[in-house]
Amino acid sequence: METGTAVGFSPLLLFFFVFFTVLFPFSIPFTPTDNYLVHCGSTTNATVDNRVFVGDSSKPGSLFLSEGRSVPVADANPPRNSTVLYRTARVFRTASSYRFRVGKTGLHFVRLHFFPFVDRNFDLTVATFSVSVNGFSLLRGFRAEVAVIKEFILNVGEEMLELRFVPAGGSSGFGFVNALEVFSAPDDLILDDGARKITASSTQEFRNLSSQVFQTVHRINVGGSKLTPFNDTLWRTWIPDDDFLVLKSAAKRAVATDPPNYQSGGATKEDAPDNVYMTAQEMNRDNVTAFARFNITWDFPVESDPGGVRYLVRLHFCDIISQALNQLYFDVYINEYSAYSNVDLSVLTYHVLASPYYMDFVVDSDSSGILRISVGPSEISNPGKVNALLNGAEIIRIVSSVGESDGSKKKNLWVIIGSLVGSIAAFVIIVVGILLCMRCGKARQKPSAASESTAYTQLRVLGGSSHSKLSIGRALASPGANGCLNLRIPFVDVQSATSNFDKNLIIGSGGFGMVYKGVLKDGTKVAVKRGVPGSRQGLPEFQTEITVLSKIRHLHLVSLIGYCEEQSEMILVYEYMEKGSLKHHLYGSRYPPLSWKQRLEICIGAARGLHYLHTGSAQGIIHRDIKSTNILLDENYVSKVADFGLSRSGPCLDETHVSTGVKGSFGYLDPEYFRRQQLTDKSDVYSFGVVLFEVLCARPAVDPMLAREQVNLAECAMQWQKKGMLSEIIDPHLAGDISASSLKKYGDTAEKCLAEYGMDRPSMGDVLWNLEYALQLHEDGRQREPQEDSDADVADLPTKGTVRKVQPQKAETSEGDYVAASSDVSTTQVFSQLLTSEGR
Template identity: 70%
Template sequence: METQNSLHFLTSLSLTLLCCLLLHFSAAVFIPADNYLLNCGSTTNASLYNRLFLADGSTTKSVSLSADRSIALKNPNPSQDSPALYNTARVFTGGGGGGDHSSYRFDIRRNGSHLVRFHFSPFVAEDFDLNFAKFSVLVGGFLVLGDFSTQVVVVKEFVVKVEVDVLEIMFRPVNGSGFGFVNAIEVFSAPSDFILDDGARFITTSGAVEEYTNLSSQVLETIYRINVGGLKLTPFNDTLWRTWIPDEDFLDFKSAAKRAVTTHTPNYQKGGSTREIAPDNVYMTAQEMNRENVNIDARFNITWDFPVGSGGGARARHLVRLHFCDIVSSSLNQLYFNVYINDYSAYKNLDLSTMTIHMLSAPLYIDFVADSDDSGVMRISVGPSDLSSAMKMNAILNGVEIMKMVHVTGLETDKKKKHIWILVGSIVGGFIILCLAVLAVLLSLKCKKKKPKPRPSESVGWTPLRVFGGSSRSRMSEGTVSASPGTNGYHSLKIPFADLQLATNSFDKNLIIGSGGFGMVFKGVLRDNTKIAVKRGVPGSRQGLPEFQTEITVLSKIRHRHLVSLVGYCEEQSEMILVYEYMEKGPLKKHLYGSGCMPLSWKQRLEICIGAARGLHYLHTGSAQGIIHRDIKSTNILLDENYVAKVADFGLSRSGPCLDETHVSTGVKGSFGYLDPEYFRRQQLTDKSDVYSFGVVLFEVLCARPAVDPLLAREQVNLAEWAMQWQKKGMLEQIIDPHLLGRIKPASLKKFGETAEKCLAEYGVDRPTMGDVLWNLESTLQLQESGPPRTPHEDGNAGAPGLPTPRNAPQDPSGSGGVEGDVGDGSSDLRTSQVFSQLITNEGR
């Protein structure tokens, strides 16, 4: 009996605990008061991320469609990879106003902030090609998208404060013959504390910090949602069905940051953040200062650059929400750091432990309001505070959200006001026209004998090419090479967008041959059967604009057999497209440790290194200042059908120092694992930074492994450090590519190792020039082919032991300014053969 009573008690207790747990769980899950998900243009429901979108063809009392001028459209050729939700669309042909309008109307149960998302996925069907739709969208009378068009799948999200019983979403084509479309719409309530009126810190253009009020009344457009230090998060992992992307592509200098991860769920506290503000996974990862390879008292910031606007002096106001959770400290009051926005101090001496109830791993967020800079970039930095001790110096960031404050334009329904403004506008307009006419007459009389100024460079879409010779203080020009556009400017390089569509079969996904931070790379064939590689930036996005301009600047003024040639570019229809010669064999990296490629012989590898060195040597010496590449790595050395190496990707290149200078002071850019440590420490760039990166590539070629491999043992992660240890032991043969075992002559391997070692010297002054490197690689190849050894006195100049320096080599009689300073079609090889004739064997290569 006692046993039965105990069992009954335990059963009752278990049920009670289970009920409490269920109640707690249900209370923790956010259930929006308004929750509308529409599958537009469809008569059937569709699912996306386990959310059911109801067909708008069967609208209910709560949702109505004014379908006077709308058409339900179905994709006749749906892609297997495309969600069913994107296979239908509602097309709008009406303009709006009176009875001639196209809109959805949603009954609102609870006023307050709402999330409104539009899904656009253009396709071609019947009489409509949705790629050419151009229209405006109004939410509750506010213009949120003006003259909008897209050729790619895009989701636009807005936060709108709704204070009416019925929310109307209207679609208006930009002209009478145009049309608009939408594939799906989401309208649902946001948590009451999602956007608070008070508490945001306003960073003024003078750098002062003020309080920003009435924030919730602003219409906000989500531009970025970043999971700092973490992976991509899909709507599956977010209670508000949001997508968070990694931060890696936005880090200004990747080596300054180190990823931090915890497996413990955040300690949510009252007054702090919630799972609706950001999901657990955002607060369980972060970027912190990478202090592994710097002095104990070194101070530096972690910086992210987010392109947010059109630039050209146009500023836009944004809500910047930064998420923090201290997952790196071992105790409270250990972490003090500063926050900067656009290089202004936004929050000084931030101590996360004082902003929470004295508990680590407690998530919180801070809202800032700031304007983008003149180049349309939002720069966010975190760095150590003056309160930090040398041993505890650190700074972290867990997440970033950037929302643009939409310039709202309401629909005016008061006809009297319309008439008044029309009358006022007519009077003012007439007066302005009269003034302009008088001014035109005066100017024509004054300037009658002056020659007309040339027309400015035409540009359709995002922006014209930047005017050269601009202010050196501009951040936009920081990563570019100063150059003159030449007699004909860049117009001779322009390629119509229609030609590139034809060449790539409308950018067929099956023709994609690569991808990067700038965008996708497609294989194509021009009308004259020229094979090309087409690098297409994300349409309408300014991400990569400085790199786009720099590539055109650099490659339009240089030409060399070992540099990838620029065929042209396109800047129409909000596109940023670069067109290069097609390199059949792709990047060197793929042939070293990629899949599906035959291993390269030692001779092939040496010839590839020699070719890349020739290209770099020409970059450094082909003009008065020279050009520094800044991103030398195995993925930026491409091979043609004959395995001839060509250096590519000049997006980070910039001019070298002037004759009276020793270096260029600039922000650090490059790729982790290849970056010159002296450049990192001092932020002083020279051509020796390229030499260091090339030294890493040499070991990459020899060992057939990545420059950084985090999956290996700690001492092997960094290739340069690991290989240098074996080189200094004189045991380099222990780590070479197994395919090369027994195939490299000891003298050749010794010479190669010495060359790479010199390239990786800690200080740039101790590194050879690219001319020296080229000379020694030629010697290495000769030693492999059993040619007669060189003697030091044949070098023509005393150099470092084992590294002859041919600085007195014969000059090009044409006066082009360098051994390989040609800009012709490959004739540099003849000049090179004259300079290096002592190294050429009887058999030839």
């Protein structure tokens, strides 16, 4: 009787055990099947982060070492705070291998620890060698001059894993390693399907991801502190995001007090530890209105390769800032392209608040050496509750593919259960199988249709499409039907001009899409900007660009040749600017350095274009995105302002500003506009001031690779300017090519542009006047009379003397009437050559 009771009770216990194991898999800590930890060059074991690293010299013949000639070495004077793992090393004099038996095929972590020191026989800082695993190259010509850990994730399909070290440089060369980790990774750490491949022209699914070899580049705890291997179930290190934030004032830390709500279908503790999901960066709305819209952006240094190095970008999310479900909607951008629109974590986590979730994206690098990630509010965000967040980020280089694993990605759980229970009743196996299927079915559901990017709607009216969720807001006056119809270009003509969008004709890319060089049927060279569905800018910017550029013509504004909106395409066709952007002539390209005179003339031309924008109509037009990439040069180095997608009409005569969400580029953004959401033409003046310092110093507005006090160019340059030592940071190519008086006038002008408050900044007319004077000082050293060196508006200046113009030109007003521009203009005239009385 007792025996019968025992037999009858066992299946019931087993059923509940399996039931809760399947429903609540996250409560069971991960234990790797294979777990090899090696303390290289040591005769003793070492315990680090509760893990035991076995000395590879503890037994005769060296444990795990299979071949080659190597010797153990020890640091006679180790740093006081160094871990015991880094006080010894294994030095390889010839090609040598460690071999590890694999008990479970599939994903494995391989970590190589390098901590170079100088032994009496070896200087480890000069060792150059290669490392491979099972014949696949991980490191080639590698030299560890500083302490570094190289982490790889790969799919092992064989019963043996061989790590091979090959010294470079013949018999005198050698390699080394301080510690090794080889251990199994969770089966579902990297799934074959579900990653999005982000390109300039499309967003599509990337398959067979787990068959790749991965090398970790950055692992970031966004909004949190550094996490050591002790705090991670996979013994990873997560570092803070502070040094990668482009604009720290745009972000605010968020911290949760309760642990995340893990549930089936979301992320697990193996994907990222609790502490990653309990901290985040959200939009800093403390000093802005509840409706303000801006992005939080991080720039991560990566390998610079024009041919494209592929990266897996894993972003971790957990809504710890909302008080209820369906309050948070945001967009994700990678390298300025839309990666995921209208993210709703409430839906993705099956309506569980504060539940972890991650997204995988595959992107290609470019020649910039920067991988940019941004999050910002969605256009469908709840009014007054616009926000966005990010909890963690991993940037992982995809090295290559080594083929599929012979092992299955998933355990066939019902077979294991069947082998355990033997003759247990069939209904138990069926129930477990059903539960397992439910779990796998939910594991990685595709985003809902509502979150997918949709094709663009046609431009029905210039004021905005009736189908668009976006609107231009404060409308720019429409040029009328005829004005736009005359600019329409058939899609077939655009295809012909670009050889059907030949990749070899690509000359640039941006948030809107790719830019191609083309030639129209009449021989006109053009730049063709082709929008892509889901792009960052989209329909409103497309409409705004047409609206603005169909109204205005000026020598220093890029001309719109036409546009195309057929077949869900959004294409803008501009005049071709032979010399490209100003940025490419300042740094990071093959172009020869510009002379000081060229730089002044370029700035003067851009200032004329901006002054025309600000004063060419009763309200004027505010550009909102002035930066060196939006100042283009023609074949004669004549500068022209471009990219009017973010432009807005200025305030009416009885208004002081336009209230609007924040738009622009980090590093150039007017801080007053950012704080108050009150836009004026002085916001353009601030951005132009950053450009002036960019031109002088030949460095980016934001450079995260520099020391913290030098990252932001405007802040750094202003400190030197106020000390009267601006010459210390100018472009070295300008040494001996710039007079002290010209530099002083130029620096003073840039400083005034960057005044904290807009009312203290000069108008673009003032800026233009001062730049022309700086050029005159450079050319002939002529001194002005005292009253001419004031900050008064140009129209109020006395008529004594003249200022020589850079070159004759003519400008076209919005009414189409050309106004001649002489080379010798009285100071009572507006220097942008807009000689009407309507300028403000």
